[in-house]
Amino acid sequence: MNIILLGPPGAGKGTQARILVEERGMVQLSTGDMLREAKTSGTEMGNRVADVMARGELVTDEIVIGLIREKLQTEKANGFIFDGFPRTLPQADALGDLLSEMGQSLDRVIEMQVDDDALVARITARSTCAGCGEVYNDNTKPIPSDGKCTNCGKTEFSRRADDNAESLKIRLMEYYKKTSPLIGYYYAKGALSSVDGLGEISDVQAAIAGHLD
Numbered sequence: 001m002n003i004i005l006l007g008p009p010g011a012g013k014g015t016q017a018r019i020l021v022e023e024r025g026m027v028q029l030s031t032g033d034m035l036r037e038a039k040t041s042g043t044e045m046g047n048r049v050a051d052v053m054a055r056g057e058l059v060t061d062e063i064v065i066g067l068i069r070e071k072l073q074t075e076k077a078n079g080f081i082f083d084g085f086p087r088t089l090p091q092a093d094a095l096g097d098l099l100s101e102m103g104q105s106l107d108r109v110i111e112m113q114v115d116d117d118a119l120v121a122r123i124t125a126r127s128t129c130a131g132c133g134e135v136y137n138d139n140t141k142p143i144p145s146d147g148k149c150t151n152c153g154k155t156e157f158s159r160r161a162d163d164n165a166e167s168l169k170i171r172l173m174e175y176y177k178k179t180s181p182l183i184g185y186y187y188a189k190g191a192l193s194s195v196d197g198l199g200e201i202s203d204v205q206a207a208i209a210g211h212l213d
Contacts, residue, residue, distance in 0.1 A: 001026070001079035001212065002104060004086070006182060007112030008175045009168065010123040011197040012204060015135055016112070017081045019205050027077035031084035034067045035059060045070060065094050072102055079107075087179045092186075109186040110208055112197030116172060122198070123163050130156035 003020075005013040017028045038046040039053060045066050052059050064085055072080065086092040099106055125138040131154030136143045147155050162171070186192040195207040 001107045002082070002099065003079065003107060003212070004082045004109045004186075005112060006109055006179070006186075007197050008114060008116075008119065008179075009171045010119050010126075011112040011114050012201070013083060013112060014133070015201060016110075016204060016208055017083055018133070019201075020081055020208075025078040026081050027071070027075050027079075028081045028083055029068060029071055029085070031064060034064075034071065038067055043070075061091055061094055064091075065098055068095070069098060069102070072098075072104065086182065089181055089185060092182055106191060108193060108212060109182075109191045110211060111183055111192060111194040112204070113194050114197045118198050119172075120165050120168055123168050124165055126163060127157040127159050129154055130158055 001024075003026075005017055007013055017030075020026050021028050035049055035053070038049040040046070040050075045063070048063055049059060049067075052063065068082075068085070082095070086095050096106065121139075122137060127136045127138075127143060128134070129136070129149040129152065131149060132152040134149050134151040135141075136157065143157055144150060149155070149157075162168070183192065193211040195204055195211070197204060199207070
């Protein structure tokens with residue numbers, strides 16, 4: 001099963017993707033992770049990525065699709081979770097063409113719906129474990145009193161520099177301009193399901209599982 005988790009920054013896509021990886025044996029294809037991995041891989045595609053990034057240029061959709069193709073060909077999994085791609089309608093078309101070419105399909109797109117004001121409150125209060133990426137929130141899931149991550153036991157936590165109200169509003173505007181049209185795109189294809197992205201993690205997890213099952 002191949003799926004997309006769709007939603008604005010901070011909606012919880014990364015958290016739910018990790019759960020799906022652990023519980024269903026799926027592989028999370030994060031655009032950022034793939035680019036960082038490719039940059040040091042020494043492969044032909046990796047050298048292209050390294051060259052583009054060294055020049056300070058944006059990686060083209062063609063290169064990202066090439067990286068996804070490599071993953072689909074080499075990774076053994078019970079399906080893939082596309083994270084951070086597609087972000088635009090042309091990218092959605094390109095991904096659809098690639099999956100079709102490889103005899104695969106996009107089975108479900110999960111839209112994680114949020115309220116903007118609540119999202120801002122959530123994001124400006126979050127910290128991330130430097131060891132495993134577990135996300136904590138000052139209000140709803142504070143860092144344990146012993147200062148240790150409940151997942152990996154590490155004691156280092158960080159906040160993203162752009163996890164502030166002003167930066168987040170800019171990121172949200174970018175999402176609404178470029179990525180939110182995908183909601184209608186996938187709805188028209190009959191692939192879209194929606195969940196409340198601001199619910200408790202377990203509730204969101206159960207809602208997503210209901211759509212996938």
